[in-house]
Structure formats: structure tokens, C-alpha cells
Amino acid sequence: EAGVVQSPRYKIIEKKQPVAFWCNPISGHNTLYWYRQNLGQGPELLIRYENEEAVDDSQLPKDRFSAERLKGVDSTLKIQPAELGDSAVYLCASSSYLQGNSQNSPLHFGNGTRLTVT
Amino acid sequence: LAKTTQPISMDSYEGQEVNITCSHNNIATNDYITWYQQFPSQGPRFIIQGYKTKVTNEVASLFIPADRKSSTLSLPRVSLSDTAVYYCLVVSGKLIFGQGTTLQVKP
Helix, strand or coil: CCCCEEECCEEEECCCCCEEEEEECCCCCCEEEEEEECCCCCCEEEEEEECCEEEECCCCCCCCEEEECHHHCCEEEEECCCCHHHCEEEEEEEECCCCCCHHHCCCEECCCEEEEEC | CCCCECCCEEEEECCCCEEEEEECCCCCCCCEEEEEEECCCCCCEEEEEECCEEEECCCCEEEECCCCCEEEEEECCCCHHHCEEEEEEEEECECCCCCCEEEEEEC
């Protein structure tokens, strides 16, 4: 089975520029997550989708970050404008429902997009 | 939210058994305990998940005592390729990763 695919793998932009990350989850996985990981830290949840609905976006900085998951499959995370502090690895993960509780389903992660803001 | 506490780092040698303990005092009745492994420049990878007692798969074992306030990930006979960061998660509403345990396996 193909894993979670993310692109681009690396992105370097100047501050105040926009940037977008794309994620294709594992086929059939209804739940999709975006995490941000700073160097030496664990991943931090930004947003969680169940199908096309964002069910938890409490940690998403909504003044500059936005996300969408059209048709409940692929997802895009956007930052506009980017700031120096946004430099991090952005990880996408997906999972499938298990026993009616998606929270207990193991997450499958992509390899992330490393963003550098200069 | 159930918070987890685990050692920041551990060292071991090839061929040894490694046990990483995670504390989760506020675990709720319906919460599962899940462990992930992360190599540099890769996303975390699921290792094992359990609810109580012992779970074993081809990679690791997970020991959970009756009070479920802690859990221990056991890696048998580690090799250099097991050098990674290991995260313990209690799935409680939000999937919160802590800082993880950096395991360094030496030859």
C-alpha cells in the first residue's frame, strides 16, 4: 500500500511570502492530520479532519494559516504571510476508523515538508 | 488531557534489551497507549499500541500494569538501526506528542 505522500519535500521562502504544502493520504483513510515539528521537539497538532470536516483546528494560527480538504481526500495547508518563526517541518498523517473510534487508530505519517523562512 | 512523561535520552549497546518507561498518571478509562518511532528526516512511525497487560508484535513489546499509570516499551536485542526518538502517546481526545526519548545505540 502506498504511504502518505507530501510535497514539496523542501521549501525555502523569504518572510512575508505565501507557501503551500500538499498531502495525499493513504487510500481509504478518512482522518487526516497536519502537524508542525520544530527542531528537537515532538510534533504539534495543527488541525484534524474527519472526511472534509475540520473537527479540531484549535491549535491552528488562523490569522496566517489555512487548510482545506476538498472531497475528503487530498489536503493543502497554506501560510500567508510566512514569518521567520514558521520555519519547521510540516507533517501530514492519516488514519482509518477502528472500532468506531478514530482516535485509537494508528497514525501513518508522511516524511514532511521542511520549510525554511529567510 | 493525559500528559506523558518519559526520559529525554537513553544509551544502549547493540544486542541489549532496552526498556523505555512512560508515565501517564491521568490516563482515562477509554484511553489507549501508543508508541511511535522517528528517524531523522522522516515522519513518526507507529510501533505498538495497547490498553492493558502485555502486547507483543514483531518489533517490540508493551507492558502496562494494572493501574495503567505507566507503560514500558521493550525493544529486544537492539541494533544500531534502532537509534531514533521514541514517543509515548496516550490517545485522549487530542493526539499530543511529548518531547520523546532519544535512544542512542552504540556498537
